[in-house]
Each structure stands twice: as structure tokens, then as C-alpha cells.
Amino acid sequence: MPVDIVILAAGQGTRMKSELPKVLQPLAGRPMLEHVLERSADLGAEAVHVVYGYGGHQVPKALADWPVEWILQEEQLGTGHAVIQAMPGIADDSLVLVLYGDVPLIREATLTELLEKAGSGSLALLSVTLSDPTGYGRIIRDDRGQPQKIVEQQEANETELTVCEVNTGILACPAAQLRNWLTKLGHDNSQGEFYLTDVIAMAVADQYPVDVLIASGEIEVMGVNDKRQLAELESANRAEKTAGLMRDGVTLLDPARVDVRGKLSCGRDVVIDINAVFEGDVELGDGVNIGPNVIVRNSKLAAGCTVHANTVIEDAEIGESCELGPFARVRPGTVLGASAKLGNFVEVKKSYIGKGSKVNHLSYIGDTEIGERVNVGAGTITCNYDGANKFKTTIEDDVFIGSGVELIAPVTVEKGATIGAGSTISKNAPANELTVARSEQTIVKGWERPRKKAKE
Ligand code: UD1
Ligand code: CA
Numbered sequence: 001m002p003v004d005i006v007i008l009a010a011g012q013g014t015r016m017k018s019e020l021p022k023v024l025q026p027l028a029g030r031p032m033l034e035h036v037l038e039r040s041a042d043l044g045a046e047a048v049h050v051v052y053g054y055g056g057h058q059v060p061k062a063l064a065d066w067p068v069e070w071i072l073q074e075e076q077l078g079t080g081h082a083v084i085q086a087m088p089g090i091a092d093d094s095l096v097l098v099l100y101g102d103v104p105l106i107r108e109a110t111l112t113e114l115l116e117k118a119g120s121g122s123l124a125l126l127s128v129t130l131s132d133p134t135g136y137g138r139i140i141r142d143d144r145g146q147p148q149k150i151v152e153q154q155e156a157n158e159t160e161l162t163v164c165e166v167n168t169g170i171l172a173c174p175a176a177q178l179r180n181w182l183t184k185l186g187h188d189n190s191q192g193e194f195y196l197t198d199v200i201a202m203a204v205a206d207q208y209p210v211d212v213l214i215a216s217g218e219i220e221v222m223g224v225n226d227k228r229q230l231a232e233l234e235s236a237n238r239a240e241k242t243a244g245l246m247r248d249g250v251t252l253l254d255p256a257r258v259d260v261r262g263k264l265s266c267g268r269d270v271v272i273d274i275n276a277v278f279e280g281d282v283e284l285g286d287g288v289n290i291g292p293n294v295i296v297r298n299s300k301l302a303a304g305c306t307v308h309a310n311t312v313i314e315d316a317e318i319g320e321s322c323e324l325g326p327f328a329r330v331r332p333g334t335v336l337g338a339s340a341k342l343g344n345f346v347e348v349k350k351s352y353i354g355k356g357s358k359v360n361h362l363s364y365i366g367d368t369e370i371g372e373r374v375n376v377g378a379g380t381i382t383c384n385y386d387g388a389n390k391f392k393t394t395i396e397d398d399v400f401i402g403s404g405v406e407l408i409a410p411v412t413v414e415k416g417a418t419i420g421a422g423s424t425i426s427k428n429a430p431a432n433e434l435t436v437a438r439s440e441q442t443i444v445k446g447w448e449r450p451r452k453k454a455k456e
Helices: 032-042 058-062 079-089 108-119 175-183 196-205 227-247
Strands: 003-009 047-052 069-072 095-100 123-129 138-141 147-151 165-174 210-214 258-266 276-284 295-297 312-314 316-318 334-336 341-344 347-349 358-361 364-366 368-370 381-383 393-395 406-408 411-413
Touching: 003 032, 003 079, 032 047, 032 095, 032 108, 047 058, 047 079, 069 079, 079 175, 079 196, 095 108, 095 175, 108 123, 108 165, 108 210, 123 196, 147 196, 165 175, 165 196, 175 196, 196 210, 227 258, 312 316, 364 368, 406 411
Parallel strands: 003 047, 003 095, 047 069, 123 210, 258 276, 276 295, 295 312, 316 334, 341 358, 347 364, 364 381, 368 393, 381 406, 393 411
Antiparallel strands: 095 165, 123 165, 138 147, 138 165
16 A cells, blocks of 8 residues: 655744754754654655644755655644645545654654554554653543543543553554544644544544554654753664664774764774764774774775774775874865875865875875875875866875975876975976975075064
8 A cells, every 4th residue: 555654843842942943953963854754765655745834944945855745834733734734645545654753763663563554444553651641642442442532631631641651643544534534623622723633533433443553662752842852862862873883793982972873884893982973874894993083974984994083084985904093084075095094184185095105194185196105295285276276186106295295286296206395396297206396495694583672
């Protein structure tokens, strides 16, 4: 059966005390809603319909790359009203799955199970048992344990208030039935809202099967209403990611001080020190060693690499057995051949550095192609930018560049050439020769250093 996912994301989130709509508040470095969209994509739904409202077009704008149908709910008249907005785009023979934009860590396996129940012809609810159910809709069951209705906190009598099984808000149901009940929803309740939860009693009255799936843990169904809950989910998410890494054999010096904000895949015998942050898709090969305070974003590091403290790597591909840092900055578009070395305070952007080449200290290498076995001396700068255009520098195999050299692009240093320290190179340097381009040293005899006047 095709599945249509409806994500409720119109609420303001007053308790966040923020200009940013609640569903855009970041969890693991990405908007909460994006986590829900990702989960939806994993389920292979026919279509995803996102009901938004508070904050106007900020929400669809922030997530414009996602192939979803954005539906504006101008007034937030309740969860039932929100789902009604999405129904015109959903066919009768589909299954509707309702998710919340502020419940970001819901698991795929749970949703699959819920969809299976609904697919066999039932209204399937996801519930959870809480030690403190205050504020939630209670699941009311009859003597035989059959669900009868959901009663919201405001409407519940004293007995109902003692029920600890609550509605997570997530449900699945064949579209035709859901549509039928939604058209009959009223708003005659203490909040004057259209409650989606009222459809349960309607299903029971129609003798339509109602199934309840009880979630195994609180975290996956936990909604975020304030910054404290946001931080709780952040650390729960972190703990889950690090537990997975350790299960796969990764050594974490302190799992509480590693942040994985995307997908991190590791080979065998990877060691990660404290305060490392991984964002986007990161791959670490066998035996990679990550030092403290290292940030790696959307990059691949082949086997045997060592990354020393305080190094930042972004959109790069690092070959086998490279050594980076401490304090190296590897910017987008950088590719390193095997056994290359970037030392402290070296910045590399959009460059290729060949096998066994070294840039060890205080250098900037941009828009450059470096061959194999090249040695770039301390403080070497590729001058790749004239304020308007970028130019390329080429440094061929076996070149030796002395310290403090400026290479004014476009320029080529040919195979085996040596560049004298302090040179400013603006024309090609020929193969196997020494090129020096610096002014002669002069001695000014008898020159006297200015003196400060003695104070009176
Ligand atoms: C709802 C449920 C309650 C459940 C709880 C779980 C109803 C009537 N109640 O209560 O049974 O225990 O969630 O958290 O469904 N939203 C819209 N448009 C609206 C109203 C809400 O998009 O007009 C969205 C909100 O942004 C939010 C979600 O729906 O993501 C839930 O809304 P909220 O107001 O938090 O529902 P609760 O009253 O907490
Ligand atoms: Ca809520």
C-alpha cells in the first residue's frame, strides 16, 4: 500500500523563547524537522506533506531542498485541523502516517511496525508509558484492555488522570477511513480545537479495529518543547551514536565528549580522542587516529592517517598514512596522496598534494597542484587571488621550496627545481635548477639606530 506521511510542524514553540520556529531549532547540527524528513525518506513514502504555520515561510525556505509538499495552516486550530489541511493531496487507497516535526528521534523500525498494523486494516496508535503523564493525552482502555478513546489532560476526569499510558501523537491509518472521521471532527472541548485524538472514539464506534503499539523507550517519542528537552535529546542522540561506534570496535577516550552529527563510518582499530566533532558523512579507514579537538566534516580519511589536535578538515579526501596538524586547516576540495604531511598552522584549499609531499609549517596552499616528494618550506604562500580572479599554481615532483617563498599564480615550478628561501616567484622556475628571486643584501656602514630622548 502506498504511504503518505503527514508531518505536523505548524506550532510556535513558545517555550523555546526564540525567533526561530521550533522545528528549525537544531539537533545534532541540523533542524529538528530535517531529522523527521530523513526518517520519512527512509520509509519510502509516496509523498511527504508538511503542515507549517508559525514563522511563515521560514520553514519551507530553510528546507527547500527536500522533495515535500508544503501546506500552510494559517491558523493553528488543532492537530485534527492540521491533518485535514493535508488530506486533499492524499488518495483513498493510501496509508496515512502522522508524525510530529518536534519528535525528531523516532525510529524507522517502530514506524514500520506501526505501518504494518495499519496496513492490515486498523487505526494504529503509538503510545508510551510515562512515570509522569501530566500534559499528555491518556489512552483509555476498557476492562479487556481494548483502547476506547484518548482523553486530553484538560478533559480528563480524576480516574483518567491516573492513567500513565499516553498518546505520542504518532498514528497510522488507511486514508479513506481517516478522511471520513476527520470530516466529522468537532471542536467542542476546553481548548476549542479540532483534536486528532477524537478519531479513536469514532473508530471504536464504527467497530473499526484500533491497535496500540507501545514504544519501547521514551527518547524516540520525546517531543521537544524547550531548550532543556532539546539538550536532553542532543545528549541521548550522542550517546546512541557513540554506543554504536564502540559496538563496532572504535576506541573512544571519552564517549561523553565525542559528537557525531551525521554519519560516521569507521574501519578497525580507529581511536578518537576527546572533543572530536564529526559532521555530515565522514569515513575513517583502519587504524585512523583522531586527536583532541578535531573537527571533520564530509571527508574521507584512508587507513593509517593520524590527525593531531585542533585540526579542521572539510570536504576533503585524505590518502593512506597521512599526518595532519596539530592546528592544520584543510578546506573544501583538498585531496592528499598517500603519506603526505600538513603540519601546524598550514591552510590548504582546493589543492592536490601528491604522495609523500610535506607542507610542514605556517603555509597557505590554494588552487595548487603539488606532485610527489615535494618539500614546501615554512611560511610559503601561494598568491592565488588578485582580488577578482583565482589562478593556479603547479609544483611538480621532487621540488624543494625554501622558507618564506611567495608563489604568484599562475606559475609553475618544474620537476626537481629548488627555490631559494625568501623568493617571490612570478615566472616559471625551470626543472632541476636553483631559482632565487630576492633582493641583494646591503650593508649601510656607520648607520645609527634612532634613540629615545632621555626623560627630564
Ligand atoms: C498532542 C496530543 C496529545 C499527545 C501529545 C503528545 C492532540 C489533541 N493531542 O497534544 O494526545 O499526548 O500531542 O505530544 O492531538 N500542530 C500543528 N497545528 C495545530 C496544532 C498542532 O501543526 O493546529 C503540531 C504542533 O506543532 C506539534 C504537534 O502538532 O508538533 C502537537 O501539537 P501540540 O499542541 O504540542 O499538542 P499537545 O497539546 O501537546
Ligand atoms: Ca506537545
